[in-house]
Amino acid sequence: MKRTVGIIGLGLLGGSLAKGLALHPDYEVIGYARRSHIGAQAMADGVVKAAYTEARAVVEQADILVFALPPDTNARLFEELAPYIQPRTLITDVSSTKVNFARTVKQYIPMGAHFVSIHPMAGSEKGGYAMAQADLFKGCTWIVLTDESEPSWSEAGAQELVAMGEYLGGRVEQIAMKDHDGFMATVSHMPHTVAAMIATLAGGDAHGALRLRLAAGGFRDITRVAGGNPAMWREIITSNRQEVVRALSQLEEQILHIKNLLLTSDDDTLETYLKIAKTIRDDFSHL
Amino acid sequence: MKRTVGIIGLGLLGGSLAKGLALHPDYEVIGYARRSHIGAQAMADGVVKAAYTEARAVVEQADILVFALPPDTNARLFEELAPYIQPRTLITDVSSTKVNFARTVKQYIPMGAHFVSIHPMAGSEKGGYAMAQADLFKGCTWIVLTDESEPSWSEAGAQELVAMGEYLGGRVEQIAMKDHDGFMATVSHMPHTVAAMIATLAGGDAHGALRLRLAAGGFRDITRVAGGNPAMWREIITSNRQEVVRALSQLEEQILHIKNLLLTSDDDTLETYLKIAKTIRDDFSHL
Structure with missing residues (x-):
């Protein structure tokens, strides 16, 4: 029997995951999108078997449950939805920062469920389902997080997500x-904030236009x-507030040097x- | 009669200038390269009419004299060669920083000669005559420096160098x-130093390989x-020491913010x- 992948959020990452897994022989994909026209579009595209505007229906059916909304939204939703997660479920998330969501998961995860986080390093300046594509993860780094000391972490779950990343070309x-x-x-x-700072220093004053x-x-x-x-x-x-501050402080040391x-x-x-350098x-x- | 453009240094910038001006109807290009095989190659390529391994011969013939070596080398050579510069000569340089070379020029420039600096913002991580190309300046910013209060600066010279930049597609x-x-x-x-700092922070310690x-x-x-x-x-x-320090201090303020x-x-x-940002x-x- 096919396993059900339930994707919470059909934006760029969630939508691309759905599109990429739509033809996977072992999976059946269902999805949650707050706006009904997104789910309807995903069904019309043959990308999901079913779409819902309430996340609970997805959570209750999922063997693999993927949180694919921004980190804070993921955490908020997880807390709400935790009571409906089935004990067999492998929970994952695709956030680019991990500690906050992981803290919420550890607090609310039901007994028997597993949590293995992934970070597919794909993205674009343009988001949304319309930008999602089946090959978004191809050639991109697909990070599977290990956390052996954590009881809810699972080696088998990690291997399943490794295989998923490989299937998608990551x-x-x-x-x-x-x-x-x-x-x-x-x-x-940190480099992102520095890029913004350099743009600001170059273009943010009365000489900006000339300087640029x-x-x-x-x-x-x-x-x-x-x-x-x-x-x-x-x-x-x-x-990722604390770590960004730490990295900025390290940059300050380099500047002083x-x-x-x-x-x-x-x-x-x-x-x-x-x-x-x-x-x-x-x-x-050369990587 | 054609005017003689004398190029001091046939590396990436000087060589590209020579190649780009080789067919110019109003100019005849001659060049100085320390190593004789470079000059011989430039002559064989039809890029210069004559090449010399002593800069003095170029200086004495040039109507337009282009210093196309690194800034400090340009300044050292200028001091040596100033006595041989003809009063009619329009002196320029293609350095990416200006104040140091300009200071030397102002000190040693002979009466009657003019100095108008340019900064063609073309370059490559790979230098040398072999990398030089006639269309290097095409589409690149070609800066002509104005300095009206300086007696040796010349509006006519600036216009000649503006026309040269336009001819080369700048x-x-x-x-x-x-x-x-x-x-x-x-x-x-400053951004260049920051790029080096970020590479160092990412890859410069025991976790570097993993982090990268x-x-x-x-x-x-x-x-x-x-x-x-x-x-x-x-x-x-x-x-450009003082200005880079100033820009780094400005970046420190942004980081603090x-x-x-x-x-x-x-x-x-x-x-x-x-x-x-x-x-x-x-x-x-959109520029």
Whole structure:
């Protein structure tokens, strides 16, 4: 018998997951979307077997329950829906920060249910079901979080989600839950705030228009993510508040270091710093 | 009679200028390259009419004299060569920072010669004559610096260099000399150091390899310039030392502001900050 994948939220990530799993031989996909026309569209597209505007119906039927709304919304809904989760259910979420949702899950998860978090690193500046696509996860990093010390975590559940990531063409990585948010703060969330800061410094005063006429490809790339959706990034950054602050403090230390090198004319050490950074960046390019 | 453009240095910028002007009806291009095989290659390519391994011969013949070596090297050479510059000569340089070279020029420039600096914002992580191309400047910003209060600056010279930029397909901008280096520090040099810092924070410790496996497109773009040539960027950054320090201090203020918003949970103001940054970035995209 096919297992039922219940997707809470048919936006960019949830919708893409539904589209990507629609033809999976072992799964039957159902979904919750608050607005009925989204669910109707997903049914018309043959992407879900059934769609609901109340999440409870999805929760009660799901063998695998995927929370695919923004992190705070996921947590709010989980608390409401926990009483209806079946003991057999494998719960997961696709949020880009983990600690807050995980805290809620641990508090409310019913006995017998399992929780294994995933973070498919796919996204776009444009969200919503209309942008969702079956191959969104292809070639993207698909992180399955490990959390062996947690009773609700399950190795079998992790393996099921690893297989799901592979089926969708993702590059699967397993990372410890405790490391995830700090790592993400350093490689994504802090850099996002910095992109916004650099855009602000370049263009945010009376000389902005003139200054931006001098900006070139380096500026374009460094600030690209500052074009992202502010409401979405507010939620990502604030759901990882402490780690983003920590990463910004680490950046402040680096700035002090570089300023000190410049002010003392220690140009050899500056060049060494740039060389090491280049080595890291070049290695990353080969990933 | 054709005017002689003498190019000091046939690397990426000087070589591209030579290639781009080789067929110009009003110009004859000659060049200086320290290594004789570079000059021989440029002659074989039909890119220069004559090539020299001593800069003096170029200086003595040039109507337009282009310093196309790194900023400090340009300044050192200028001091040496100033006695041989003809009074009719229009001197320019293509450096990405201006104040240091301009200071040397003002000190040593012979009476009757003119100095109008340009900054063609083209480049590549790969330098050298072999990478030079006639269309390097096409679509790139080509800045002509204005400096009306300076006796050696010339409006006619500026117009000649504007026309040269247009001939090469550049997007010509005129910017005041006094603003240039500060603007560049904010839109390019400071961001370059930040890209190196973010690469260092992400990949520079024992968790680096693991952390970089979580890095995605945002990280790739933000850190791209950290893959640039360390020796070249050392020279660019240190030739604009004071302005880079100033821009880094401005970034520190922004970091303090964002940390404060996060620590006081002033998430609405954070979202407004991200919105303003997005507006600036979106406007820039339309340039």
